[in-house]
Each structure stands twice: as structure tokens, then as C-alpha cells.
Amino acid sequence: MNTTLPAAILSIEGDIAILAINHPPVNALSQVVRESLVKGMTQAQANPAVRAIVLICEGRTFLAGADITEFGKPPQSPSLFEAQDAIELGNKPVIAAIHGTSLGGGFEVALCCHYRVAVPSAKCGLPEVHLGLLPGAGGTQRLPRIVGAAKALDMITGGLHVKAAECLAMGLLDELVPEGQLREGALAFARKVIDEKRPLRKVRDLDGKMLGARAHPELFVEFRKANARKFRGFLAPEYNIRCIEAAVNLPFTEGMQTERKLFLELVSGPQSIAQRYAFFAERQAAKIPDLPTDTPVVKVAKVGIIGAGTMGGGIAMNFANVGIPVVLIETAQDALDRGLAVVRRNYENTVKRGRLSKDAMENRLALLTGSLNMQSLSDCDLVIEAVFEDMAVKKTIFAQLDAIAKPGAVLATNTSALDVNEIASAVKRPEAVVGMHFFSPANVMKLLEVVRGAKTSNTALATAMDIGKKIGKVAVMSGVCPGFIGNRILRARGLQAQAMLMEGCMPWDIDRVLYEFGMPMGPFAMSDLAGLDLGWSAATSQSSTIREVLCEKGRRGQKTGAGYYDYDEARNAHPSEVTQGIITEFMQRSGQVRRDISDTEILERCLFAMVNEACKILDEGIAIRASDIDVVWINGYGWPVYRGGPMHYADSIGRRVIADKLKAYGTLMGADFHISPSLEKS
Numbered sequence: 001m002n003t004t005l006p007a008a009i010l011s012i013e014g015d016i017a018i019l020a021i022n023h024p025p026v027n028a029l030s031q032v033v034r035e036s037l038v039k040g041m042t043q044a045q046a047n048p049a050v051r052a053i054v055l056i057c058e059g060r061t062f063l064a065g066a067d068i069t070e071f072g073k074p075p076q077s078p079s080l081f082e083a084q085d086a087i088e089l090g091n092k093p094v095i096a097a098i099h100g101t102s103l104g105g106g107f108e109v110a111l112c113c114h115y116r117v118a119v120p121s122a123k124c125g126l127p128e129v130h131l132g133l134l135p136g137a138g139g140t141q142r143l144p145r146i147v148g149a150a151k152a153l154d155m156i157t158g159g160l161h162v163k164a165a166e167c168l169a170m171g172l173l174d175e176l177v178p179e180g181q182l183r184e185g186a187l188a189f190a191r192k193v194i195d196e197k198r199p200l201r202k203v204r205d206l207d208g209k210m211l212g213a214r215a216h217p218e219l220f221v222e223f224r225k226a227n228a229r230k231f232r233g234f235l236a237p238e239y240n241i242r243c244i245e246a247a248v249n250l251p252f253t254e255g256m257q258t259e260r261k262l263f264l265e266l267v268s269g270p271q272s273i274a275q276r277y278a279f280f281a282e283r284q285a286a287k288i289p290d291l292p293t294d295t296p297v298v299k300v301a302k303v304g305i306i307g308a309g310t311m312g313g314g315i316a317m318n319f320a321n322v323g324i325p326v327v328l329i330e331t332a333q334d335a336l337d338r339g340l341a342v343v344r345r346n347y348e349n350t351v352k353r354g355r356l357s358k359d360a361m362e363n364r365l366a367l368l369t370g371s372l373n374m375q376s377l378s379d380c381d382l383v384i385e386a387v388f389e390d391m392a393v394k395k396t397i398f399a400q401l402d403a404i405a406k407p408g409a410v411l412a413t414n415t416s417a418l419d420v421n422e423i424a425s426a427v428k429r430p431e432a433v434v435g436m437h438f439f440s441p442a443n444v445m446k447l448l449e450v451v452r453g454a455k456t457s458n459t460a461l462a463t464a465m466d467i468g469k470k471i472g473k474v475a476v477m478s479g480v481c482p483g484f485i486g487n488r489i490l491r492a493r494g495l496q497a498q499a500m501l502m503e504g505c506m507p508w509d510i511d512r513v514l515y516e517f518g519m520p521m522g523p524f525a526m527s528d529l530a531g532l533d534l535g536w537s538a539a540t541s542q543s544s545t546i547r548e549v550l551c552e553k554g555r556r557g558q559k560t561g562a563g564y565y566d567y568d569e570a571r572n573a574h575p576s577e578v579t580q581g582i583i584t585e586f587m588q589r590s591g592q593v594r595r596d597i598s599d600t601e602i603l604e605r606c607l608f609a610m611v612n613e614a615c616k617i618l619d620e621g622i623a624i625r626a627s628d629i630d631v632v633w634i635n636g637y638g639w640p641v642y643r644g645g646p647m648h649y650a651d652s653i654g655r656r657v658i659a660d661k662l663k664a665y666g667t668l669m670g671a672d673f674h675i676s677p678s679l680e681k682s
């Protein structure tokens with residue numbers, strides 16, 4: 001006998017009820033799901049034949065959290081709390097049957113079940129912190145009661161998705177059932193619960209782990225100190241910590257009140273609004289309006305990478321990490337050996353940090369082969385060129401590649417700014433050419449700019465976007481222009497920063513303002529990190545810029561112990577009298593008179609110049625939508641996600657206000673500066 005509910009089917013097998021939720025795409029706890037939980041549980045508990053209830057989901061995953069699209073709208077009953085009470089306070093044992101990713105409110109529902117089983121491929125987590133929130137349905141109070149305060153702090157403030165085996169070890173799961181047999185396994189477990197007369201075990205009643213933590217309040221002090229840098233500027237981590245402190249020190253009901261109060265503060269605050277915006281923006285970026293969703297995609301079974309330098313090696317790791325073999329091409333054996341050695345060292349560091357097993361490292365390294373012969377690329381489905389940023393060199397390589405690569409192969413360039421159309425002109429199959437701009441370090445940074453050339457085919461574009469997601473990148477499509485989206489905006493900011501050095505600022509003034517805004521570092525610290533001599537040549541240097549003079553003096557950045565800053569042995573940056581002297585001399589030579597520049601002016605000229613360039617990028621159709629630009633800067637340059645990105649930030653200030661401020665700065669913005677048409681009209 002089956003009962004159909006708004007987003008579920010309730011069925012009875014013998015003395016076990018099965019409530020199967022079905023609400024694609026991820027069984028989010030929308031109103032219809034909450035209603036189905038209350039109705040299904042009530043009916044099953046009222047049925048005298050039923051002695052246990054299995055809660056399971058159809059589709060790709062168990063409940064994956066509250067429906068984020070409902071936030072900021074009037075609440076619709078029943079509430080998530082009512083749905084949880086219908087489970088936890090019922091008169092029959094409820095077993096959660098978990099697959100996919102049981103996250104946020106979804107896992108909080110599972111924690112209200114009396115027992116939890118999962119397939120080995122499942123993951124559980126309370127990642128609300130990534131949305132600028134906290135687990136607002138009892139997760140901060142129930143999780144520590146099972147795993148203890150220390151593990152709860154890591155899991156919740158890290159927003160971790162924890163593998164089923166680890167969840168079992170921590171006591172979050174009662175049993176792992178065979179992969180692909182979740183329903184059968186859950187029913188068998190329910191049978192045991194009935195036959196063994198297991199109790200209605202409620203997590204809220206567990207207190208053993210809390211007693212232990214109560215005796216060690218220093219845990220929270222140390223945790224805050226150890227994570228201060230990582231949590232800098234964010235509200236949600238601190239609020240999550242306070243909730244876990246409440247779980248340790250207060251009775252359950254009072255702890256729940258603390259959680260509710262802090263959740264309500266976060267959910268209506270600008271940081272969570274920005275982080276929820278960023279969550280959806282990232283998913284929007286994958287949607288290219290004029291690219292049919294059924295566009296054929298090349299299956300990438302083997303990748304070729306030309307250039308085994310820092311970028312080439314880092315790019316190669318992305319593919320090896322997901323089991324795709326890579327052949328790395330170099331022109332000389334020592335360069336090839338060096339490149340492969342860097343890759344091995346990167347993996348060894350990850351193993352040392354305990355984030356990769358030695359076997360996994362060896363398996364990945366086994367997927368990487370090196371060759372001095374470009375013919376080795378002939379069976380690759382995707383070839384990525386990652387050589388020196390010189391157009392002539394790139395065109396020569398693509399012409400050679402054209403004669404070697406197999407029909408249908410996608411030919412990508414990792415260029416960070418050069419004209420993809422010109423590169424494509426070097427081959428007879430320009431439709432196969434696409435830009436895949438990785439960000440350094442390529443094995444770490446999540447952003448991938450996929451550059452669509454004038455002749456790039458839909459298949460080449462779709463393949464680049466698809467493989468980008470498969471290797472864990474956030475792919476954003478860009479049109480062709482110097483610097484594409486991210487670096488073009490970076491340049492606009494850099495022009496203001498450099499100009500202000502000639503008006504009275506020192507590099508450390510500008511870096512401080514942007515660091516305090518939330519950027520990981522300012523433009524001058526970034527330049528020192530990357531190396532001031534990128535693209536510089538002693539042969540042609542003429543002391544014409546501050547950067548040239550620094551390079552001529554051997555101050556080429558962190559790697560030389562000095563650049564804009566002086567660096568100590570621990571590579572800590574210190575303001576430099578040498579740099580100050582160079583800047584002062586430059587100002588005197590050009591007759592500039594120093595003036596005091598406020599932090600506000602520094603911030604506005606840097607950020608508003610970025611917004612203006614972003615508007616031009618939209619005006620020119622280089623980016624599809626404003627939120628794509630935000631995704632680029634959050635994932636490629638460390639724009640603080642709690643501020644949503646340059647365009648979200650612009651909207652929070654008002655584009656009209658920005659246009660007026662830019663006009664007020666007038667010629668200070670530079671002789672070549674002009675306001676974007678769309679910003680002008682806003």
C-alpha cells in the first residue's frame with residue numbers, strides 16, 4: 001500500500017515503513033519536502049502495523065540541505081524544526097538511509113533520526129559556513145554530542161564534506177551498507193533495530209562528550225587563535241564557534257536558543273547574502289546561453305601539455321588527480337626532469353600534510369609521463385599549450401601541433417592575456433582552438449577562464465567547460481580581449497595603484513588598505529610574490545619606471561629577498577627605505593608634489609576603477625553576466641567571498657554613486673581613463 005505525498009512516497013513492507021523523498025535536483029528541504037516529512041512520519045507512526053521507519057531519497061543524493069532559494073522570503077510551514085520533531089519525538093525508530101551528500105539541514109534531519117546508515121560513497125557535512133551561515137536546525141548542538149567539541153569545530157567551521165567511513169568511525173553513522181544496495185541495507189538494519197528492540201536513541205540526550213569538553217574551555221581560545229588568519233573578516237566562523245561553546249556549556253534547549261539567535265543574525269546580514277549570491281553565481285557561470293546543453297563533448301581520456309614549467313606541471317596535476325593520464329612535453333631533458341621533479345615535490349608536500357596517501361601519490365605520478373617529442377601528443381584528446389608568453393613562440397607550436405594532433409582533439413592555450421584568435425590563425429582547424437587560462441598555482445587555484453575565440457566550435461568550448469568542472473575548477477567563459485576578464489580588471493587596479501605611488505602613497509599604504517578590505521594581499525605584495533622581473537629585461541631596461549629601477553638594483557621580489565618590500569629570512573615583508581628613496585626621487589624628477597591620500601581615496605580609486613573596467617567588459621560582451629566577473633575575482637584573486645565580488649560590491653554601493661565618484665576624481669584617474677557607457681547611464 002503506497003501513499004503519495006507532495007514530494008515523497010510512503011510505502012509499507014511488512015512492519016517497516018519507507019518514506020522515499022523525491023525532489024530533484026538535490027532533495028533540498030523545500031516546503032513540499034518538509035510537508036512530506038511531517039505527513040509521512042505522522043502517518044507511519046499512527047499505523048499500528050509499523051514498527052520502524054526508513055527515511056531514504058530518490059535521485060543523486062540524500063537531503064542536501066535547506067532550500068537556499070527560500071532564504072530572505074517569508075517562511076512557509078511546516079518549519080524544518082517541525083519536520084525534525086516529527087522524526088525525533090515520534091514513537092517509532094527512524095533510520096536515515098544516506099547516499100550522495102547529506103549536507104546542512106539534510107544532515108541535521110539525519111541527526112534527528114534515531115539511527116543512520118550509508119553507502120561507502122556517501123559524504124555528510126554541515127557546510128553552512130560557506131554560505132555565511134551556521135547549521136540552524138540543531139547541527140551545532142547535536143554534532144558535538146556525537147563527535148566531541150574539537151571535531152565539531154573542525155567539521156563545522158571548515159564546512160567539510162566527510163566521507164562515510166570517517167563518519168562511521170566518529171559515530172555519526174551506525175553502519176555502512178553495500179554500495180548500490182542502500183534500500184536493502186537500510187531495511188536489514190531496521191529489521192535488526194526491531195528484533196533487538198533497540199531504543200529510540202536521541203542525539204539531544206547524549207552528554208558524555210560535553211562533560212569532557214566542559215573541563216577544557218581553553219580548546220576554544222586555542223582554536224580561535226589557530227584559525228584567526230583563515231577566518232579574518234568572516235562573521236560566520238566565529239558565530240559557529242559560539243554555538244559549539246553553547247552546546248558544551250548549556251542544556252540542549254538553551255543551546256538551541258543561542259543557535260537560533262545567531263543564525264537569524266547571520267541569515268539577514270550582508271555577508272551571508274553575498275556568500276549565497278556567490279554560491280548561485282558560480283553555478284550560473286557554467287551556463288552559456290547560446291551553447292546548447294546537448295552539445296557533444298569530447299571524452300578526454302588522455303591529455304598532452306606542452307611546457308613542463310610551473311604552470312605546465314601544475315596543470316598536469318589537475319588531470320592526474322582525477323585519474324586522467326598526461327604526457328608532458330619539453331624541449332630539453334633537464335627542463336623536463338625539473339618539471340616532473342617539481343610535480344613530485346608538490347605531491348610529497350601534500351602527503352607530508354596528511355592530505356594524500358603515499359600510494360595515491362605514486363598512482364598519480366604514474367599517470368604523468370614526459371617526452372621531448374611532440375609526436376607523443378598524437379593520441380591526446382586535449383592538448384594544452386603552457387609555454388612562454390610570446391605570440392610567435394605560441395603560433396609556431398600550434399602550427400606544429402596542427403600536423404600532429406588527432407582529428408577532433410581540442411587544442412587549448414593557457415595564455416593569460418594574448419589574443420586567442422591570432423593563435424588560432426596558426427592552425428588549419430581554428431574551431432578546435434580554445435583558451436584554458438589556469439591561475440597559479442594551477443593545481444590549487446579554482447578559477448579557470450575558458451576563452452572562446454571567434455572560431456571556437458561549440459564542442460571545443462563545451463569540452464573545456466566540462467573538463468574544467470571534472471578537474472574541480474570553477475570555469476568561467478570569457479571573450480577575447482587583452483587580459484580576458486580577471487587580468488584586465490587587475491590591470492585597471494594596478495594603474496591606479498602605480499599612479500598613487502607618484503602622488504604620495506607608498507606601496508605598503510596601498511597594500512594595507514586593500515588587505516584591510518579583505519584581499520589576501522595588495523598589488524605590490526602580489527608583484528613581489530610573482531616576481532617583478534616577469535617580462536623585464538636587463539638589456540632593454542632604462543630606469544623609466546619604479547619597477548625597472550627596482551629590477552636593475554636586483555630587487556626582483558620575494559625570490560631575491562627584496563622588491564617593493566624588504567624581506568627577512570621568514571619572508572616577512574617590511575617597508576623599505578630603498579624603495580621609498582626610489583619613489584621620492586622619481587617624484588622629484590617628474591616634478592610631482594607629494595600630497596596626503598586618504599585610505600578612502602586609495603580604496604575607491606582601486607575598486608571603482610575595477611568596477612568601471614568590469615562594466616566595459618560587460619558592455620563589450622567579453623563576459624556573459626556581471627556575476628561571472630564576481631566568480632572570476634573570488635576564485636582567481638581572493639576577493640573576499642563575504643563581499644560577493646566587485647559587481648555585487650558595486651551594487652551594494654550603487655553604480656550611480658560610483659560613476660559620480662569617478663567623475664569627481666577626474667584627471668587623477670589618468671589621461672586614458674574613461675567611464676564605461678553602462679556605468680555612465682546607471
Ligand code: T1G
Pocket residue numbers: 025026028061064065066067068069080101103104105106108127128131133134135136137139280283284
Ligand atoms: N538549495 C537550493 N538549490 C540547491 C541547493 C540548495 N541547498 N544545493 C544545490 N542546489 C541547486 C544548484 O543551484 C543547482 O541548480 C543544482 O541544485 C545542482 O547543484 C537550516 C541553513 C549538493 C554538493 O550548503 O554543495 O541547510 O544550476 O550544480 O555539483 O542548517 O549543490 O541546476 O539550476 O552544485 O552535484 C546547506 C549546497 C544549505 C549544500 C551537489 N547545504 N549544495 O553538487 O550540483 S543551508 C549546502 C552543494 C542549510 C540549515 C542550513 C551542491 C551539492 P541548477 P550543483 P553538484
